[in-house]
Amino acid sequence: MMWSxxxxxxxxxxxxxxxxxxxxxxxxxxxxxxxxxxxxxxxxWRWFYPPTLVFVNVIYAIPxxxxxxxxxxxxxxxxxxxxxxxxxxxxxxxxxxxxxxxxGVPRPVKQAATAMGYGPLRRLITVELxxxxxxxxxxxxxxxxxxxxxxxxxxxxxxxxxxYLFIDGExxxxxxxxYVGLFMVxxxxxxxxxxxxxxxxxxTPWASGRNRxxxxxxxxxxxxxxxxxxx
Amino acid sequence: MSFFSYAWDxxxxxxHWHGSGSIPQQLVAHLxxxxxxxxxxxxIAIPLGVLIGHTGRGAxxxxxxxxxxxxxxxxxxxxxxxVYFGFTLFTWLIPLVVLAIPPILVNVYEGVAGVDPxxxxxxxxxxxxxxxxxxxxxxxxxxxxxLVGLRxxxxxxxxxxxxxxxxxxxxxxxxxxDGLANTQYGPVAGGALLVVILALLVLGLFSLLSxxxxxxxxxxxxxxxx
Numbered sequence: 189m190m191w192s193x194x195x196x197x198x199x200x201x202x203x204x205x206x207x208x209x210x211x212x213x214x215x216x217x218x219x220x221x222x223x224x225x226x227x228x229x230x231x232x233w234r235w236f237y238p239p240t241l242v243f244v245n246v247i248y249a250i251p252x253x254x255x256x257x258x259x260x261x262x263x264x265x266x267x268x269x270x271x272x273x274x275x276x277x278x279x280x281x282x283x284x285x286x287x288x289x290x291x292g293v294p295r296p297v298k299q300a301a302t303a304m305g306y307g308p309l310r311r312l313i314t315v316e317l318x319x320x321x322x323x324x325x326x327x328x329x330x331x332x333x334x335x336x337x338x339x340x341x342x343x344x345x346x347x348x349x350x351x352y353l354f355i356d357g358e359x360x361x362x363x364x365x366x367y368v369g370l371f372m373v374x375x376x377x378x379x380x381x382x383x384x385x386x387x388x389x390x391x392t393p394w395a396s397g398r399n400r401x402x403x404x405x406x407x408x409x410x411x412x413x414x415x416x417x418x419x
Numbered sequence: 420m421s422f423f424s425y426a427w428d429x430x431x432x433x434x435h436w437h438g439s440g441s442i443p444q445q446l447v448a449h450l451x452x453x454x455x456x457x458x459x460x461x462x463i464a465i466p467l468g469v470l471i472g473h474t475g476r477g478a479x480x481x482x483x484x485x486x487x488x489x490x491x492x493x494x495x496x497x498x499x500x501x502v503y504f505g506f507t508l509f510t511w512l513i514p515l516v517v518l519a520i521p522p523i524l525v526n527v528y529e530g531v532a533g534v535d536p537x538x539x540x541x542x543x544x545x546x547x548x549x550x551x552x553x554x555x556x557x558x559x560x561x562x563x564x565x566l567v568g569l570r571x572x573x574x575x576x577x578x579x580x581x582x583x584x585x586x587x588x589x590x591x592x593x594x595x596x597d598g599l600a601n602t603q604y605g606p607v608a609g610g611a612l613l614v615v616i617l618a619l620l621v622l623g624l625f626s627l628l629s630x631x632x633x634x635x636x637x638x639x640x641x642x643x644x645x
Contacts (some may be wrong), residue, residue, distance in 0.1 A: 249618045251578030253595065254611035258422045260604070333489045340492045344585060345599065354495040358586075363502050370495045377490035 190364045201353070205372050207267075208349040212336030213380060215271050219278030219331055220324075227286025228312065237287060248280040252341050260345065270342035270349075277338065278331035285327025289320030322395060325388040329381055336377045340369070350376075422608050429609030440593065442613065449590035449617065452583070453576040456515035460572055463516075464523035465565065471524075472531025472561070473553055485525035493518060493579050497586050506587035515579055519572040526568025530561025562633050570625040577618050581610075591617065 194201070230237040255273045263269040293316045301311040317324075343351025353369030356362075389395075429435065435442050471477045493514065500510045534557050542556040558565070584592025594610030 246619065246622065249574045249622045250615050251574075251581050251618055253578070253581055253592075254614045254618075257595065257607055257611040258615075260607075261420065261422050261425065330489060333486075337490050337492045340494055341582060344494070344582070344596070351492070351494055354492070354498045358498045358502055361502055363499065366495060366499045366502060370492060370499065373492045373495065374490045381490075 189367060190362075193362075193364050194368060201368060201372065204348065204350050204352055205376060208336065208339050208351075208373065209376055209380075211267065211270050211274060211339035211342065211347075211349055212376065213332060215274030215335045215339075216278035216282065216328060216331035218271070218275045219282050220328055222275070222279055223283040223286045223327075224317075227283055227290060230283070230287045231290035241284065244280045244283060247276055252277065252338050253344060256342060256345050256347075265346045267347060269345070270339060270347045273342075274335040274338060278335055281330045281334070282324070282327040285323050286320065289323030289327075290316055292323060293319045318392070321391050322388055325384055325391075329384045332380045332384060333377045336380060337373055340373055423612070425604055426608035426612035429605040430612060435609070442609075445589060445591050445593055446613065446617070449577070449580055449592075449614075452511070452515075452580040452588060452590050453573070456512060456519055456580075457569070457573050457576045459512075459516045460519035460576075461523055461569060464520045464568070464572075465527050468524045468527025468565075468568075469531050469553060469558060469561075472528045472533075473549075473557060475532065478528065478532065481525055481528045485521045488518070488521040491518065494582055494585065497579075497583055501586035510586065511580075511583045511588045515576055515583070518579065519576050522571040522575060523565075523568040526564045526571070527561065530564030530568075531557050533564070534560045559634050560637060563629060563637060566625055566629045566632070570622065573621045573625065574618055577614070577621055581614050 226240070230240055252273060255276065256269055259269040259272055263272065297315065297319065298311065301315045306315065339349045340351030340354065343349050343355055350369045350373050353365045353372075357365030357369065430442070468481070471481055496514050496518075497511065500514060504510050531553075538556060538560065539552065542552045547555065580588060580590050581592035581595065584590060584596040591610050591614045594606040594613070598604065598606035598610065
C-alpha cells in the first residue's frame with residue numbers, strides 16, 4: 189500500500205467516483221420511474237403480474253457484461269450503454285417491490301379511503317403509495333447498491349468508472365490503486381444506502397421502530413424478490 | 420448491423436467450432452468454471468443455512484452478509500488477487516466460491532427459518548428427532564427457496580466466470596475479452612450471445628428442477644417465491 193499515491197491522484201479518483209456515482213444512481217432512479225407505473229398496473233390487474241415476473245427473472249439472469257455488449261451497436265461505447273443496462277437490472281429488483289408494496293396495503297385502509305370519498309387516483313397517490321414507500325425504497329436500495337458496484341464492470345468495454353482503477357492497477361501491477369478502487373466503490377454504495385435510509389425515514393415519519401423494521405422486510409416480501417447481483 | 424447479426428455470423432462460422440479454443444471447448448470449460456465453485460459453495464452454504472435457520476443463531480449475521488455482498492465489485496476483487504498471486508486456480512476459484520455463498524446461504528436460512536412453527540410443533544409432537552425434523556420436514560418445506568438460492572448462485576457464477584476471463588480464466592468470456600483486446604466485435608457479440616444462452620439454460624434447468632423436486636403440496640408456494 190502506497191499511501192502517498194492517494195493525495196497526489198485525488199482529483200482523478202474523485203472524478204472517477206463522480207462518474208461511477210452518476211452511472212450507479214441515475215440508472216436505478218430511471219428504473220424506479222419506469223417501475224412505478226408498471227407496478228401500479230401489475231398490482232391492479234393481477235393477470236399482468238405473472239408474465240411480468242417471468243420476464244423480469246429472464247432479464248435478470250443475463251450477465252451484465254453480455255448485456256452491455258449487446259447494447260454497443262445501438263448506443264456505442266458510451267455512458268448510455270451502461271445506464272440502460274443498469275436501468276434494466278434495477279427495474280428487475282424495484283418492480284417486484286412496487287407490486288408487493290402496493291398489494292401489502294391493508295384492504296380496510298383502502299376501503300376507508302374510498303369511504304372518505306377518495307377517487308382511485310387520489311387514493312393511490314395519497315394513501316397507497318405512501319404506505320408502500322418502505323417496501324419500494326427497500327427495492328431501490330438493492331438497485332442502487334448493486335448498480336454502483338456493477339458500474340465498474342462497464343470499464344471492461346471502456347466506459348469510465350471506478351473500474352478504471354482496477355484495470356489500470358492491473359496493467360501497472362500496482363495494488364494500491366486497486367485497493368482505492370475497491371474502497372471507493374464500497375464507500376459510495378454505503379453512502380447511497382444510508383441516504384436512502386434517511387429518505388425513507390423522512391418520507392414515512394409515522395413508522396415507529398418496530399413497524400419500520402417490519403416495513404423493511406415485511407413477511408410478504410421474501411428477500412429474494414430483490415435478489416442481489418454483483419456481476 | 421445489429422448485435423444479433425454480428426453474433427449470429429460469428430457463432431455460425433464453421434471454423435469457430437473446431438480446434439483449440441473453439442466454441443464447444445470454451446462452453447464446456449465455462450460449465451466447469453461455473454459448476455465447480457457453485458458445487459463447493461452449495462456444500463458449505465446449504466448445511467450452514469439449515470443450521471442457522473433451524474437454531475436461529477447467527478441470523479443477523481447472515482442477513483447483513485447478504486446485504487454487504489451487493490456492494491462488492493467482483494471485477495476489482497478478482498484483479499486484486501491476480502495482481503498478488505498471478506493467475507492460479509485459487510485466484511479465480513476462491514472469490515467465486517466465497518461470493519456464491521451469500522445468496523445461497525440467505526435463501527436456505529430464510530426458507531428453513533420461515534417454516535410454520537405449527538408444522539414444526541407437529542413434527543416434534545409426532546416424536547421426530549431433531550435430525551428427522553430437519554431432514555423430513557424443514558428442508559422439504561424450504562426447498563422452493565433453497566432452489567431460488569441455488570439459482571441465484573448459479574446465475575452469479577456464470578456471469579462472474581465471464582468477467583474472470585479478464586484475469587485469464589478460460590470459458591466463453593475469453594471470446595469477449597480477446598475480441599475487445601483486438602477490437603473485433605464479432606467474437607465479442609458471439610461470446611456474449613453464448614453466455615446469455617447459457618444463463619437462460621441455467622434458469623430453465625432450475626425451473627425444471629423446482630417442478631421435479633418440490634413436493635406437490637408446496638408447488639403453489641414455489642411459484643410465489645420466484
